[in-house]
Amino acid sequence: MTDLIPMGPLGTPDPARATHGALTLTENTALMLIAVATRPGTPAPHPLGLHLPGPGLWSQGQGAAAFWTGPGQWMIETDVPDHAERLRDAIRSAPGARLTEQSDGWICVEVTSDAGAAPIRALLERLVNLSPDQVAPGHATRTLLHHLGCIVIRRGEDHLAVLAPRSAAGSLWHLLSETASRQVPVATV
Amino acid sequence: MLIPHPLLGLRDAQEFTYLGDAALLNRPDPAAGEAAFADYVYLRDNPASVHRELWFHEQGDRSWLVVTRNTLTHEILGAELARDVKLGGTA
Numbered sequence: 263m264t265d266l267i268p269m270g271p272l273g274t275p276d277p278a279r280a281t282h283g284a285l286t287l288t289e290n291t292a293l294m295l296i297a298v299a300t301r302p303g304t305p306a307p308h309p310l311g312l313h314l315p316g317p318g319l320w321s322q323g324q325g326a327a328a329f330w331t332g333p334g335q336w337m338i339e340t341d342v343p344d345h346a347e348r349l350r351d352a353i354r355s356a357p358g359a360r361l362t363e364q365s366d367g368w369i370c371v372e373v374t375s376d377a378g379a380a381p382i383r384a385l386l387e388r389l390v391n392l393s394p395d396q397v398a399p400g401h402a403t404r405t406l407l408h409h410l411g412c413i414v415i416r417r418g419e420d421h422l423a424v425l426a427p428r429s430a431a432g433s434l435w436h437l438l439s440e441t442a443s444r445q446v447p448v449a450t451v
Numbered sequence: 452m453l454i455p456h457p458l459l460g461l462r463d464a465q466e467f468t469y470l471g472d473a474a475l476l477n478r479p480d481p482a483a484g485e486a487a488f489a490d491y492v493y494l495r496d497n498p499a500s501v502h503r504e505l506w507f508h509e510q511g512d513r514s515w516l517v518v519t520r521n522t523l524t525h526e527i528l529g530a531e532l533a534r535d536v537k538l539g540g541t542a
Contacts, residue, residue, distance in 0.1 A: 302534075317458035317512070332512040333458070333534070391463040403459065406466055406510045 271369035271431035278435060282442035284377035285385065289435075290423070292341040295364035296349060300334045304358030309349050312338065320402035320415050329402035329415060337364065337413075368413075369431040371438055372423050379419040381445065386422070388441050390414060408437045454506060454518060455530050462511060470505040472496065473517045476537050499523055505533060 270291040272278050277289040298314065300306065306314040312323040314336045320329040326340035326349060338353075340346050346365075353361045375381040386397050390405050392414075397403070402415040410433055413425040426434035452464035472495045479487040499522055506516045515533035520526070 318460070330512075333514060333532070335512075391465070393461065396460060404511050406463070411510045 271428045272435055280439055280442075282439065283445055284375050284381040285442045285445065286374050286376070287435075287438055287442060288372045288374070290341075290370040290372050293365070293368075293370045294340055294343065294346045295368060295425075296338045296340075296346065296353065297331070297362040297364050298328075298336045298338060298353055299360050299362075301358040302334060304334070306334075306336075307353060307356035307359045309338070309352035309356065310345075312349070314338075318396060318401055318403050320400055320417070322417075327417075329413070331404065331413075367428055368425045369428050369434055370423055370425050371434060372417075372421065373438065373442070374422075375420040377420075382416075382420055382422050384445055385442060386414075388445075389437075408433070410434065410437070452525060452527070454516070454527060456508065456511070456514075456516065457530055457532055458514070459508075459512065462508070466508060466510040467506045467516075468509045470507060470515075473503040473505050473533075473536070475505060476517075476533065501528065506530075 267275060269275050270277060270289055272289060277291045279289070280287045298307070312326050312328055313321045314328050315321040315330055317330050320327060325342050325345045326338055328336050328338045331337050338349055340349065350361060353359050373382065373385065383394065389407050390397065392403065392405060397414060397416050399416050399418050402413060404411065404413045407424070410426055410430055412434065415423040417423055424434065424438060453461040454464055454467060456462045479491050501519060502522050503517055503519050506518045508514050508516065516530045517533050517536045518530045519528040521528065
């Protein structure tokens with residue numbers, strides 16, 4: 263049988279990683295994504311007790327997280343394969359809910375700061391045309407970065423994740439590393 | 452230009468695409484005849500004042516909005532989900 267070499271969206275066998283000042287970019291290749299949609303009028307399901315949040319929000323649960331993508335639509339993320347399977351089963355059995363497998367359709371880059379929230383805030387100011395409260399911790403939204411449709415998730419004060427279509431992986435890595443490398447050093451608050 | 456999305460708050464107009472007159476929501480009955488459909492497909496009012504128009508949040512949550520805009524001043528007077536306008540929901 264053909265011996266295939268697994269590789270990530272950037273075409274590298276190992277997750278890409280780069281450090282620019284206080285910011286570290288890490289490609290997250292372990293992330294699995296499940297899109298959930300419900301019929302209009304159906305209440306939000308709670309697969310395995312996971313809370314599916316309201317507009318513009320991201321919520322972290324046990325072994326998985328979820329964010330809102332549209333009216334009656336969410337994306338669930340997990341990095342545990344067994345848990346993903348259990349989540350899929352739970353969504354299949356929820357009334358009025360449908361799922362679409364999105365794993366491998368996206369590249370996810372985690373941006374972490376070792377100097378608190380200030381470098382992340384400065385990066386966001388240069389990346390997205392959104393007010394600070396729209397990208398505050400616990401928020402996630404789809405928006406434009408360098409004319410590329412991306413999902414921006416603020417996982418914490420010093421932690422940001424950006425998802426882009428897998429076919430645009432190189433563009434996302436380029437725009438994030440370029441913007442991070444041109445950061446003006448900021449005083450830590 | 453910022454569009455006050457009813458669910459997501461103020462969002463950059465760059466994230467949206469514009470379709471036009473919100474009268475497109477009022478599709479005639481299939482039995483209404485050719486004249487009604489010719490009117491629906493080809494004829495639009497072009498007011499130099501307050502206008503209700505359809506905007507698509509393509510680079511956001513992909514919802515259709517009915518935005519009320521003054522075409523003379525570009526002032527945005529309101530936005531609601533087209534689904535709510537069409538189906539008579541909460542908006």
